[in-house]
Amino acid sequence: MGAKLLCLFLASALTAYYIYTPLPEDIEEPWKVMLVTAGFRAVGHLAEVADQLGLMHYMEALMLITSAEYVAPTSDENVTVMDTEFSNVAVRLYLPRKASDGLRRAVVYFHGGGWCVGQAGMKGYDYLTRQTSHRLNAVVVSVNYRLAPQHHFPVQFEDVYSVTKFFLQSSVLSQYGVDPDRVCVAGDSAGGNLAAAVAQQLLEDSEVKTKLKVQALIYPALQALDLNLPSYRQNENKPILPKLLMVKFWSEYFTSDLSLREAMASNRHVPLESSHLFQFVNWSNLLPEELKKDHVYTSPTYGSPELARKYPGFLDLRAAPLLASDAQLRGLPLTYLLTCEHDVLWDDGVMYARRLQAAGVPIVHDHAKDAFHGVMMFVLSPVNLAVGHRLLNRYIEWLNENL
Incomplete structure (x- = not known):
């Protein structure tokens, strides 16, 4: 009996240790968030084991x-929902059934998941x-x-x-009854x-003759040059997206070569010849004083040029929109940008918001x-968070007012 009680006690203690995660005081419904975090951590550990044993790739396990x-x-x-293809790419299409007095609005949406899952x-x-389509009476194209x-x-x-380019053709917009002056691109995380x-x-x-009316960027990842920003430091082990996982996502986006991941983890992946790009991600100039806190900016530590030659993607604007020059930012549409306090990507969003403002782009x-x-x-059972509903509603309400 004593041995059984001891085993039960140890199992209970281990479970409690695994589930319990210290959370900031302002996080609502902390036990729900702890359970979510424990679930993601468990899947991550299992994926790591599967990868180490050669059973499947880490990202495939996360899938x-x-x-x-x-x-x-x-x-x-x-809403009528169907899976189809646009330009030979899989999409899920949402068509509202409610009658419309005129042409409809449209949102082209890109899901998150670190370019590896989702x-x-x-x-x-x-x-x-589905909510976006119904509440805005809009056509929504969600891209796989x-x-x-x-x-x-x-x-x-x-x-x-x-x-996006296929959908913006006048013939396609006309086919779905979409107003060419009321189209948005949106996405969250990697989708942002x-x-x-x-x-x-x-x-x-x-x-492309059709111009976007708005873009909506939900806690987006916007640069892979400096992975030691203040938000990366202070949110290193926060729920859902710890720093190490974000580094894995970034490196895997470009290659499965572990040498890039190792270089990114130590923030030594950018070659000296690309040093001029750091002006676009220099948080000491781009973050407001209240976000710098006690963090001290240090000059970049440069890495081997070989990695950048083999995998130049992390220096490419198409992967790191924050690297765009001021001239390249001018002309962007009205922007909605959501950031979260307890997120390693917080500073990416803040820096982009300030750069867009400086370039004269209207932004919220x-x-x-x-x-x-x-x-x-x-926002769905079994993990239904009030803060998730609140932010989703704010996003849709903003679109309703501005698209």
């Missing part, structure tokens, strides 16, 4: 979450895009771009750009990165002090 969360395209009384058919994304490790940069960008890159690229594309920067990365995906 098990995506598979478990998948929902088939199901129409309801408000899909338009995940429950959280299906809910977000190809993922790493099977496909590396620039495939992900090329997929979403191809879909892709949305920002697409909006920039469209300015340079003389073949919405900062959530009580939120963490990916929070808008946690």
Whole structure:
């Protein structure tokens, strides 16, 4: 009996230790967030074990979450939903059933997942895009771009750009009854990165006559030069997206070569000949004083030029929109940019917001002090967070007022 009690006690202590995660005081519903964090941590550990044993790639193991969360395209009384292809790229299309007095609005949406996991058919994304279509009476195109490790940069960008460019053709907009003056690109996390890159690229594309009205960037990743920003430091182990996982996502976006991941983890991946690019991510100049806190800016430590020659993607504007010059930012559409306090990507968003403002781009920067990365995906049972609903509603309401 004593041995059984001891085993029960040890098992209970281990479970409590695994689930309990110190959280900031302003996080609502902390036990729900702890359970979410424990679940993600468990999947991450299992993925690491599977990778070490050679059973499957780390990112492929993480895709098990995506598979478990998948929902088939199901129409309801408000929206017709179907899986199809635009320009040979898989998309999930949402068509509102409510009558419209005139042409409809449209949103082209790119899901998050570090360019390696996720899909338009995940429950959280299906809910977000379905709600967007219904509440805005808008056509929504949610893009299932190809993922790493099977496909590396620039495939992900090329997929979403191809879909956007196809959709913006006057004949396609007319087919779906879309107003060419009321189109938005949007995305969260890696999808926010892709949305920002697409909006920039469209300015340079003389073949595209339709201009975006707005872009919506939800806690976007915008640069891979400096992975030791203050937000990376102070949120290193915060829920959902710890620093090490973000480094894995960034490196895997470009290659499965572990040498790049190791260099990024130590922030020694940028070669000296690319030093001029640091002006665009110099947080000592771009962050407001209250965000710098007690962090001290140090000059970059440069890495071997060989990595940048082999995998130049992390220096490419299509992967790092924050590297665009002021001239390349001018002309971008009205922007909604959401950042979260407890997120390693917070500073990316702040720096981009300030640079857009300086370039004369109209922007609304919405900062959530009580939120963490990916929070808008946690709006369905069994993890239904009030803060997720609040931010999702703010995003849709902003679109309703501005698109």
